[in-house]
Amino acid sequence: MVLSSLAWAPPASCRQHESHVPKPPAQLRRGGCSPRSWSYKSSPVAGGGVVLGRRRWRMEVVATAAAAAPTSALPFAGDDASELRAEFLRVLRSRRKTAEGDLVVMKGEPVAEPMYQGGHLPARSILSPSFPFAMESCPKEEMEDFQDKLKEENLILITEEGEQGRLPVLILSLKESEEKKRPAIVFLHSSYKTKEWVRPLLEAYASRGYIAVAIDARYHGQRASSVTTYIDALISAWKNGDTMPFLFDTVWDLIKLGDYLSQREDVDPARIGITGESLGGMHAWLAAAADTRYSVVVPIIGVQGFGWAVDNDRWQARANSIRSLSKDIGKSEIDKEVVQKVWDRIAPGLTSRFDSAHTIPAIAPRPLLIINGAEDPRCPLAGLSDVVSRATEAYERADLLENFKLIAEYEIGHQMTPDMVKAASDWFDQFLK
DSSP states (O other): OOEEEEEOOOOGGTTOOOOOOOOOOOOHHTTOSSSSSOOSSOOOTTTSOOOOOOOOOOOEEEEOOOSOOGGGGGGTTHHHHHHHHHHHHHHHHTSSSOOOOOEEEEEOOOOOOOOOOTSSSSOOOSSSSSOHHHHHHSSOOOTTTTTHHEEEEEEEESSSGGGGGEEEEEEEESOOOOSSSEEEEEOOTTTTTTGGGGGGEEEEEEHHHHHHEEEOOTGGGGGGTTTTTTHHHHHHHHOOOOOOTTTHHHHHHHHHHHHHHHHHHEEEEEEEEEEEEEHHHHHHHHHHHHHHTOEEEEEEEEEOOHHHHHHHTOOOOOOOGGGTTGGGOOOOSSOHHHHHHHHHHHSSSTTTTTTTHHGGGGGTTTTTTEEETTTTTSSSSGGHHHHHHHHHHHHHHHTOGEEEEEETTOOOOOOOOOHHHHHHHHHHHHHHO
């Protein structure tokens, strides 16, 4: 199995000007992003994929069949994905404070002033927020009196005992629908933000007939008491080893959210999608690996190789949030050893058996679109070579190569763009409508 073919194209309005087509980034020309060959062309991708782009160039990786690698090289391929899920669930359960009980659903309240952390976002009213243009650009069905036709639900799910076991949920949908059971999509915010931050996406998808769902990740939004709650939780997890605030605890919540959504009378349990930005993209990929009820998956600027980053000294951009832990480990500055020890402590297995090279293939054969920036230092493309190769093998064995795609936007770093939002929207419409 070779890596998927890579193709390049200018925006449709510029297709006739071949001289406008840029060269691939240097790391691709050197082969650093792939152990095998990449193709370069200014036309739709062979096999049905199309390079998207209006204002910026994009590259797209589409699964293609070739000489298959031995299955033994893929430790969690095929039926073994269930073994990976079982092991992941054992880790998640290992730090739950109490035995699992029945899911409790409580009425919540709208949030007037969301809690943004990190010190770089001002408090904003939900009535007049300043949302990024990327989210505002999401395709939306135009209709008169839209807000009057919109149904808003604020809920609290009890996923376990304790304050962090209270999961705040925001759901937007149209009050009237021709479908008795509709597709649902879960939207997950990035670090330091809240479920209210993704409201433009919720409204856009709700206008098109989806049940649009957002949550506050652990130690975020309504689950935060100060602007340092998330960082404080990471430090506490390192010192005490009793919680997993980075990724895993929120994945537990998303499994419980899957329980709730599957039981709703207005949700088709076979059509539940999940997506997220940055931290939310990581949550989306890991939740989908753990829970097959998430049937269509679109992580945005989230998929990366944690183990690859440590091995290849590319951990710096992702490690800012754990920089303060270096002194506790006896180091004056954060380094590779600090990073490895912290990941092992607060997210055990993240650099090994639960890394993307194993958990991404476990999503197969469900439709999976990975969207990254080609120049993203937090999600280096070079670290996805093994991930794409293994995932392609898993989708090929299922005879559903068309269900897997990677898009990386040229000259874009760690940023969600309008083109990414549009690509995600098209993917969900293709597989959930």
